[in-house]
Amino acid sequence: MMIIDNQNDQLKSKLIRNSTIDNNENNDYNKCSIGFQWDHLENICKDLNECQIGTHTCHEALRCDNTIGSFLCVRVQDCGTGYTINADTYECDDIDECKLNIHHCGSDYRCRNTQGSFKCDRIRCPQGQVLVNGFCRRTNCDQQQQSSNMMIFNYELGICQPKKDPCSNNPCLPTERCLINPNDADKFECVLHCSPGYRFNQKTMLCEDIDECFEQIDQCELNQQCKNMDGYYQCECKLGYEFDQQQRRYCVDTNECLRPDIINECLKQSKICLNTIGSYRCDCPNGYQWNSTIEKCQDINECLKFELNHCEHLCHNTIGNYECKCFDGYRLMANKQNCTDIDECFDWNPFGQSQSNSQSSSSSKIDSKKCHGICRNQIGSYRCECPKGFQFDNHSNIDNHCIDLNECDNNETICPYSLASTTTRKHCINLYGSYECADIQCPFGYEFRRTKQSIQCIWLDKQRNHLSIGNDYHQIDYLYYSIYRTKTRFLNGTNSMYLYTVRLDSYPNNENRTYFILRLINTKWLPLQYPEFEKYDPKPDDFQLAKRNHFNLRLNSRQNEANVEIVWPLYGPQKIQLELLSSGYRFGKFIRQKSILILFVGEFDKF
Structure with a gap:
């Protein structure tokens, strides 16, 4: 048995009314209506406070007030006078009293809207005008209107308006016409009235037709002829012309060759119709001539007629025409008759760039x-x-x-004698497109070694690691390089091209540390064989002698290996001399090494 408190009897009966009968004991959520939830302790549906649990849908500018089974959205603060609530944003928007015409400004004032209110500004008219019914109006006509003597000022309306037409009341007889006096617009005169196209005859006192064609006062256009009519005239197209289809005003040439009867007329003569301005004729087409024997139009072989053949080289006859051709190595000019030499070398480029022409x-x-x-x-x-x-x-x-061409092969006398010895010649080093006579003699105590592209001077004293007086390095290398122009053209400072490496022993904890120094010794331009080829270079403005920043000395992580790299494009022909100084240990012995790198940047790319 359930006992219900008398004080809560009315509320609980309302809560119970908001419950639905469901025999399924586990389906608690379906027992209550929307806005209520089931209370397992009291076994009744209780109001759900949407404002407290945050399930309401009120705008952030409104306050949520809970009600039994629902909730209310209440505005906390009123907008006040001069504002209205925006239904979309719930914000206070200003009311434009001037636009809605709910202001109380007089006719001599102009309404100006402000935030939450409006102001009435008195209308001030410029000089020469007065305020009439809220509008600024003039007090008289301007000088130009007054001088025309056709305008008068209306003081009631405050505007300048045309004078009253004295002929507006038809003061003349029906057979007369009222004309305003050109000197006095207030006066008029009555003259005998003639219809347009007629003129009054003072002798016969009759209206007579005006012959506009005879007097040449017609307005007929080109290719038209004037035809006088009683009281008017007409413009007709001349023979061979017709009115244009759009405006029907101008006369254009008639293409008689579109008419079937004209076409058949020419076909009977084995000819074609050729339209002319204002007419036509039956004739053979261009490139044909009339053959009276066979009574037909026959092709003309222009190549056999000197007066018709205008070809400079070769003539080829075609049906109804001819065409000119050129010998090999020539091309036809724009006039289709003359020939000019083809510069087959125009598209050739020593740097592989195509020319457009x-x-x-x-x-x-x-x-x-x-x-x-x-x-x-x-x-x-x-x-x-x-x-x-x-x-x-x-x-x-x-x-x-x-x-x-390897100038050094089988040519022992190509290089002159050394400056240091009259019995020893300079060493020939072959380069791409050239060669270099290297005057290199190893100092006393060094061994001379030679490869195709390098010369070495090696210190011979294997027992003593120290150098003799005047000899500062254990090894001196001279290396010669041929650089093609396009070989470095792709470099931009962020990428590189490998050139040379020196590697020494490495030790932990930077003991017996190695040292590397790269210096630019000399650069100079070499003579150009073909100065005219500079125009083919895609970037002639970039030509410059090499600088130190064109090269980079990159060390490995252990600091015992140095790599010489090119990082910017090199342009030729130029000769570049670099010097790499190295010191450290190699195979357990201290060594000082000097490497001289001689770069020859060629005038040409690789063919």
Whole structure:
């Protein structure tokens, strides 16, 4: 048995009414209506406080007040006079009293809206105007209107308006016309009225037709003729012309050749219709002539007629026409008659960059790689040649391919005698497209060693590690490099091209530490074989002698290996001399080494 307190009897009966009957004991959530929840202790539905648990949907600008089974959204503060609540944002928006016309400004004042209110500003008229019914109006007509004598000022409306027309009341007889006096707009005169296209005759006292065509006062356009009518005139198109289809005002040429009867007329003569301005004719088309024997139009062979053949080289007849062609090595000019030499070498580029020109469209131009050397244009042809220091490769499958000429091979007398010895010649070092005579003699106590591209001087005293007086290094290396122009063109300071490495022993804890120093000794330009080729270079403004920042000395993590790298493009022809000084231990012995790197940046890329 359930006992209900008398004081809460009314509330609990309301709570119970908001419950629904469900025989399923486990389905507690379906026992209560929306806005209520089941109380397991009292076994009744109790009000759910949406404001407390945060399930309400009130805007952040409104306050949530809980009610039995629901909630209310209440604005905390009123907007006040001059504002209204925005239904979308719940914010207070200003009321524009001027725009809604709910202000109380008089006719001599202008309403100006302000935040939450409005102001009435008195209207001030400029000089020469007065305020009439809230509008500024003039008090008289301006000087130009007064001088025309056709305007008068209306003081009631405050505006300048036209004078009253004295002819507006039709003061003249029906057969007369009222005309305003040009000198006095207030006066008029009555003259005998004639319809347009007629003129009054003082002798006959009658209206007579005006012949606009005879008097040449018509307005007919070009290719039109005037036709006078009673009281008016007409503009008709001349023979061979017709009115344009759009405005029907101007006369344009009639294309008689579109008419079937005209076409058949010409076909009967085995001819075609040729339209002319204002007419037509039956004739043979261009490139044909009339043959009276067969009574047909026959093709003209212009190539056989000197007066018709304007070709400079070759003429090829076609049906109804002819075309000009050129000998090999020439191209047809824009006039389609004359021929000009094809510069087959125009698209050739020693740096592999294609040139753009109208000649590039010619099928006779050579491939930019057909001349793997120097291309020389000739009238109607071209020839390939190798620059100094190169020769044609007779064993290659590529035509006109230039390869480096090794001047040092089998040529012992190519270099002069050394300055230090009259019996020993300078050492010949082959380079790409050139060679270098190196005057290098190892000091006393050093061993001379030679490879194709390097010379070494090695200290011979294996027992004593210290150097003799005047000899500062245990090893001196002279290394010669040939650098192609495009070999370094891709460098931009963030990438590099490897050049040379020196490696010494490494020790832990930086004991017996190694030292490396890279210096730029000298740079100089070398003579150009072909100065005219500078125009082909894609970046001629970047030409400059090498600087120290063109090279980088990169050490490994153990600080015992030094790598010389190129980090910026090098341009030639120039000679660059670098010096790398190294000191440290190698195979347990202290060593000082000097490496001299001689770079020759060539004038040409690799062919």
